[in-house]
Amino acid sequence: xxxxxxxxxxxxxxTVNPSYQIVQRLPDKIxxxxxxRLELPVEFGHAGRLLAxxxxxxxxxxxxxLGQAGGRTGISLEQxxxxxxEASIPDNAGIQPSGEPVVPGGPAAYFTTLPIKxxxxxxxxxxxxxxxxxxxxxxxxxxxxxxxxxxxEKRHPGIRGGFIHVPYSPxxxxxxxxxxxxxxxxLAASGIQAALEEALLPDGKGEEIPPQGAxx
Amino acid sequence: xxxxxxxxxxxxxxTVNPSYQIVQRLPDKIxxxxxxRLELPVEFGHAGRLLAxxxxxxxxxxxxxLGQAGGRTGISLEQxxxxxxEASIPDNAGIQPSGEPVVPGGPAAYFTTLPIKxxxxxxxxxxxxxxxxxxxxxxxxxxxxxxxxxxxEKRHPGIRGGFIHVPYSPxxxxxxxxxxxxxxxxLAASGIQAALEEALLPDGKGEEIPPQGAxx
Amino acid sequence: xxxxxxxxxxxxxxTVNPSYQIVQRLPDKIxxxxxxRLELPVEFGHAGRLLAxxxxxxxxxxxxxLGQAGGRTGISLEQxxxxxxEASIPDNAGIQPSGEPVVPGGPAAYFTTLPIKxxxxxxxxxxxxxxxxxxxxxxxxxxxxxxxxxxxEKRHPGIRGGFIHVPYSPxxxxxxxxxxxxxxxxLAASGIQAALEEALLPDGKGEEIPPQGAxx
Amino acid sequence: xxxxxxxxxxxxxxTVNPSYQIVQRLPDKIxxxxxxRLELPVEFGHAGRLLAxxxxxxxxxxxxxLGQAGGRTGISLEQxxxxxxEASIPDNAGIQPSGEPVVPGGPAAYFTTLPIKxxxxxxxxxxxxxxxxxxxxxxxxxxxxxxxxxxxEKRHPGIRGGFIHVPYSPxxxxxxxxxxxxxxxxLAASGIQAALEEALLPDGKGEEIPPQGAxx
Numbered sequence: 001x002x003x004x005x006x007x008x009x010x011x012x013x014x015t016v017n018p019s020y021q022i023v024q025r026l027p028d029k030i031x032x033x034x035x036x037r038l039e040l041p042v043e044f045g046h047a048g049r050l051l052a053x054x055x056x057x058x059x060x061x062x063x064x065x066l067g068q069a070g071g072r073t074g075i076s077l078e079q080x081x082x083x084x085x086e087a088s089i090p091d092n093a094g095i096q097p098s099g100e101p102v103v104p105g106g107p108a109a110y111f112t113t114l115p116i117k118x119x120x121x122x123x124x125x126x127x128x129x130x131x132x133x134x135x136x137x138x139x140x141x142x143x144x145x146x147x148x149x150x151x152x153e154k155r156h157p158g159i160r161g162g163f164i165h166v167p168y169s170p171x172x173x174x175x176x177x178x179x180x181x182x183x184x185x186x187l188a189a190s191g192i193q194a195a196l197e198e199a200l201l202p203d204g205k206g207e208e209i210p211p212q213g214a215x216x
Numbered sequence: 217x218x219x220x221x222x223x224x225x226x227x228x229x230x231t232v233n234p235s236y237q238i239v240q241r242l243p244d245k246i247x248x249x250x251x252x253r254l255e256l257p258v259e260f261g262h263a264g265r266l267l268a269x270x271x272x273x274x275x276x277x278x279x280x281x282l283g284q285a286g287g288r289t290g291i292s293l294e295q296x297x298x299x300x301x302e303a304s305i306p307d308n309a310g311i312q313p314s315g316e317p318v319v320p321g322g323p324a325a326y327f328t329t330l331p332i333k334x335x336x337x338x339x340x341x342x343x344x345x346x347x348x349x350x351x352x353x354x355x356x357x358x359x360x361x362x363x364x365x366x367x368x369e370k371r372h373p374g375i376r377g378g379f380i381h382v383p384y385s386p387x388x389x390x391x392x393x394x395x396x397x398x399x400x401x402x403l404a405a406s407g408i409q410a411a412l413e414e415a416l417l418p419d420g421k422g423e424e425i426p427p428q429g430a431x432x
Numbered sequence: 433x434x435x436x437x438x439x440x441x442x443x444x445x446x447t448v449n450p451s452y453q454i455v456q457r458l459p460d461k462i463x464x465x466x467x468x469r470l471e472l473p474v475e476f477g478h479a480g481r482l483l484a485x486x487x488x489x490x491x492x493x494x495x496x497x498l499g500q501a502g503g504r505t506g507i508s509l510e511q512x513x514x515x516x517x518e519a520s521i522p523d524n525a526g527i528q529p530s531g532e533p534v535v536p537g538g539p540a541a542y543f544t545t546l547p548i549k550x551x552x553x554x555x556x557x558x559x560x561x562x563x564x565x566x567x568x569x570x571x572x573x574x575x576x577x578x579x580x581x582x583x584x585e586k587r588h589p590g591i592r593g594g595f596i597h598v599p600y601s602p603x604x605x606x607x608x609x610x611x612x613x614x615x616x617x618x619l620a621a622s623g624i625q626a627a628l629e630e631a632l633l634p635d636g637k638g639e640e641i642p643p644q645g646a647x648x
Numbered sequence: 649x650x651x652x653x654x655x656x657x658x659x660x661x662x663t664v665n666p667s668y669q670i671v672q673r674l675p676d677k678i679x680x681x682x683x684x685r686l687e688l689p690v691e692f693g694h695a696g697r698l699l700a701x702x703x704x705x706x707x708x709x710x711x712x713x714l715g716q717a718g719g720r721t722g723i724s725l726e727q728x729x730x731x732x733x734e735a736s737i738p739d740n741a742g743i744q745p746s747g748e749p750v751v752p753g754g755p756a757a758y759f760t761t762l763p764i765k766x767x768x769x770x771x772x773x774x775x776x777x778x779x780x781x782x783x784x785x786x787x788x789x790x791x792x793x794x795x796x797x798x799x800x801e802k803r804h805p806g807i808r809g810g811f812i813h814v815p816y817s818p819x820x821x822x823x824x825x826x827x828x829x830x831x832x833x834x835l836a837a838s839g840i841q842a843a844l845e846e847a848l849l850p851d852g853k854g855e856e857i858p859p860q861g862a863x864x
Contacts, residue, residue, distance in 0.1 A: 074827035080298055080324060082350065088609065099333070108296060109325030117315070127819035129827030134298065135351035170835055171775035177520070179722035179777030181829035187818055290611035304825070343603035345611035386619055387559035393736070395506035395561030397613035403602055512756060514728055514782065531765070540728060541757030549747070566730065567783035 001033040003196060004060040006051060008067050008140070011042035011092055018169040018185050019066035025189035031200035036060065042092040042140050044085055048102075048147030055148075055156060062160045062199055063148060064114070066192065067141035069165035070172075073181040074129030075191050076165035077116040078136040081145030082109045086138035102146040110149035114162035115203060119195035128191040129183070136163055160199070164192065217249040219412060220276040222267060224283050224356070227258035227308055234385040234401050235282035241405035247416035252276065258308040258356050260301055264318075264363030271364075271372060278376045278415055279364060280330070282408065283357035285381035286388075289397040290345025291407050292381035293332040294352040297361030298325045302354035318362040326365035330378035331419060335411035344407040345399065352379055376415070380408065433465040435628060436492040438483060440499050440572070443474035443524055450601040450617050451498035457621035463632035468492065474524040474572050476517055480534075480579030487580075487588060494592045494631055495580060496546070498624065499573035501597035502604075505613040506561030507623050508597035509548040510568040513577035514541045518570035534578040542581035546594035547635060551627040560623040561615065568595055592631070596624065649681040651844060652708035654699060656715050656788070659690035659740055666817040666833050667714035673837035679848035684708065690740040690788050692733055696750075696795030703796075703804060710808045710847055711796060712762070714840065715789035717813035718820075721829040722777030723839050724813035725764040726784040729793035730757045734786035750794040758797035762810035763851060767843040776839040777831065784811055808847070812840065 007020025020039045028035055036058050040047040055063060069076060083106045085097040116132055123130035136142040145163040152161045166188050173182035223236025236255045244251055252274050256263040271279060285292060299322045301313035332348055339346040352358040361379040368377045382404050389398035439452025452471045460467055468490050472479040487495060501508060515538045517529035548564055555562035568574040577595040584593045598620050605614035655668025668687045676683055684706050688695040703711060717724060731754045733745035764780055771778035784790040793811040800809045814836050821830035 073829045074821060079300065082296055082325065082327075084295065084327075084350075086348075107323055107325075108327045109298065109323075111298075111300075111324045124822045127817075127822045129818055129821035129824075129830055131825070131827055132302075134300075134354060138350060170777055170831070173722060173777035174772045174775045176777075177779070179779055181721045182777055183818070183830070184832045184835060187832060289613045290605060340606045343601075343606045345602055345605035345608075345614055347609070347611055385559075386561055386615070389506060389561035390556045390559045392561075393563070395563055397505045398561055398615070399602070400616045400619055403616060511732065512730055514757065514759075516727065516759075516782075518780075539755055539757075540759045541730065541755075543730075543732075543756045564734075566732075566786060570782060 002036050002058050002060040003030060003033045004036045004038065004054060004058050004063045006038040006040050006065045008040050008042050009092065012089060014172060016169065016172065017068050018166050018172070018188065019068050021169065021185045022066055022166060022189045022192055025185065026193055030193055031197045033061065033200060040144065044087070044091050044095055044097055044140055044143050046093065047140055047144045051144065051148060052151045055151065055159065060159060062114070063152070064196060065144055065148060065163045067144070067163065067165055068168065069141070070168050071180050072165055072167045074131055074167065074183065075123055075188060076131060076133040077120050078112060078145060078163040078165060079116065079132055079134050080109050080111055081136055081142055081149055081163065082138070083107065083146055084138050085143060091140055102143050103150050106150055110146060110153065112149070112162035113152070113160040114199050116162060119198045122194050122198040123191040126191060126194055128187050130191060133165060136165065141165065164195070218252050218274050218276040219246060219249045220252045220254065220270060220274050220279045222254040222256050222281045224256050224258050225308065228305060230388060232385065232388065233284050234382050234388070234404065235284050237385065237401045238282055238382060238405045238408055241401065242409055246409055247413045249277065249416060256360065260303070260307050260311055260313055260356055260359050262309065263356060263360045267360065267364060268367045271367065271375065276375060278330070279368070280412060281360055281364060281379045283379065283381055284384065285353070285357070286384050287396050288381055288383045290347055290383065290399065291339055291404060292347060292349040293336050294328060294361060294379040294381060295332065295348055295350050296325050296327055297352055297358055297365055297379065298354070299323065299362055300354050301359060307356055318359050319366050322366055326362060326369065328365065328378035329368070329376040330415050332378060335414045338410050338414040339407040342407060342410055344403050346407060349381060352381065357381065380411070434468050434490055434492040435462060435465045436468045436470065436486060436490050436495045438470040438472050438497045440472055440474050441524065444521060446604060448601065448604065449500050450598050450604070450620065451500050453601065453617045454498055454598060454621045454624055457617065458625055462625055463629045465493065465632060472576065476519070476523050476527055476529055476572055476575050478525065479572055479576045483576065483580060484583045487583065487591065492591060494546070495584070496628060497576055497580060497595045499595065499597055500600065501569070501573070502600050503612050504597055504599045506563055506599065506615065507555055507620060508563060508565040509552050510544060510577060510595040510597060511548065511564055511566050512541050512543055513568055513574055513581050513595065514570070515539065515578055516570050517575055523572055534575050535582050538582055542578060542585065544581070544594035545584070545592040546631050548594060551630045554626050554630040555623040558623060558626055560619050562623060565597060568597065573597065596627070650684050650706050650708040651678060651681045652684045652686065652702060652706050652711045653844070654686040654688050654713045656688050656690050657740065660737060662820060664817065664820065665716050666814050666820070666836065667716050669817065669833045670714055670814060670837045670840055673833065674841055678841055679845040681709065681848060688792065692735070692739050692743055692745055692788055692791050694741065695788060695792045699792065699796060700799045703799065703807065708807060710762070711800070712844060713792055713796060713811045715792070715811065715813055716816065717789070718816050719828050720813055720815045722779055722815065722831065723771055723836060724779060724781040725768050726760060726793060726811040726813060727764060727780055727782050728757050728759055729784055729790055729797055729811065730786070731755065731794055732786050733791060739788055750791050751798050754798055758794060758801065760797070760810035761800070761808040762847050764810060767846045770842050770846040771839040774839060774842055776835050778839060781813065784813065789813065812843070
């Protein structure tokens, strides 16, 4: 039994990306499953194609992608990926799409197939800040999430998938004059490990958090 | 030719809701179309059913729903409604759903069918703060947006629909010890009027704003 | 009886400064006193010297300086000016002091001599967002506030003085991709007018707001 | 040679206070000086009097007080304490002063006598988020800072003193539905230790950070 866990390369002028630093810190086995690691480029489309190839090769029971979301205050479990590319800066290949779909002709969105409410509750029970997010943005992170969920639905219906955003690392925040929120990579990795353990439990086990949706 | 424009009743302890105050300030005719106004209750499901009935009766060319999103800094044009109810407080009927779909069996999400990028650019060109939003939350606003788009897709494919969130009014913000961001109702109404004029123009007319998606 | 009210010129790439736009909108008489207007340059030291000269010439009963504080959500009445210059960007004369006093040998700080709690309560009672602020920053606004209070203490002990920060105008916020909070210039001007009326009342009149200090 | 380092007891419904957790994690010797620890009650006046007694007893070369500032994103080195009590909630003794001085007849403010710019640069060089703050609020933290600096100025002019605010711990943030920013206690303690080492160096040693004052 295998888990495929991915992080991204650095982007937007940063020299590190905590998402892959976290992946590197995960143990080799979680909940009895082998952890397979993959670092993905911050490139629209390309990241998803590399991931799809690895899913095909590894045949994991579960795929979890991680990405950096500067400014967020805790671990952010994404509910939904949308079929839209809207980049406010170019990706690492210099591409800056606007108003394009991730998958032409695909549905507007997919929901994650991971039990994110239980995973969130488990992380918080460890004393690590976490919440559910209802937007993964419209940059490469959302691109990867939507592409993954589309791929799993169409070709691997038995494999569950999802995406988690992580804050800046303290090291990144320390380099900015007005420091944004951050989370230690070691803490984030502990939280992600526990979330993966939780995701491997059968449904009905584990505690759910009370609803926390925004009042919009 | 008719436009159906809705706002909500006050909720969460507020005595006013700027969304319907704005609706009341709109002129009776916009872009040659007659403006039909409707105030909706902050109640899961019920708001959508009342709206659907009015759409059936009025047969508008376009439906725009407005709602209050405390904490936002400008007019927020929503890209997407998702098929999920997750209420952090009860609605005005005392119902607090969690983890339920808006429409059982419906797709994960619908995109708005309004030209929100052109509408946003038009509002900003008037000197009124506006941006595209990629999450309408998981409370009654999102409930109404998803329900409306589902209804239009299934029963009225020729009618376009969408949702715009507005900040607190200054009056609401003034009542809080630490004032949140606000926008004058008169300014917001001018922006909404212009956005509706823009929405009635044929596609290809009007300026688009450059991409502004978040770097998540 | 005269009131001296100042605003600043535009700075930091902006083409307007709402602080002086507000000054221009004030009526010629407030609470029976004549309003004298002055636009000041965003220049360390120079702004204060020009103000001191005008105070000498006009002999007002009260001096109120206004300045723009991008990002604030309401009218911000400043409690204190500190004897420190710490500029994160150059002023409009290209000077960027760091770690310098405003007045060499002066005390660490002066408190405003205006009844800002009553003034704040009066603004909020009009439905306009306002709060007390305990830091005017370390840029030209604080420089002017400290210099003014030092000058009044030493040379014009009968003249009261203070400083109020105002948010961006909606026009300024609309020019930014992620709009910051803003306040309509007309609303801000109504609030400032009422605050000046309140300041002219004898102490003991008027309502105070309950305490709202931060929990730091 | 001794350093006196204080933290506060929990308040405002929290069960821990990271400020004293950090104090407990400091080594017994820093920069050749012995570390003396003191936990202070969150009580106006009382905290300061207990601190003054300990200063008298210990005769440290330096006093550093720590306090929790929920919502801040990094270690916050305070520049100034002001002579004002303005409590938005009661302290742990049930007292909620408003508009009172810390020291009747005292000056409006004191600047810290610690080299906070060098200390801040040192913390940031370790990859830990930090910044200078120009307001310690108007609650018990500011009360203690002002009282300390007044006491040192009047009775112990050779002893230097200051105050540093720390964010919530991750454990605290995890307990809230919308997690605020946080900083791991172990990281914060490393930063505070380095800051104390830096403070013991003679002036002129060590790097300063570039100015970072707000544009207000």
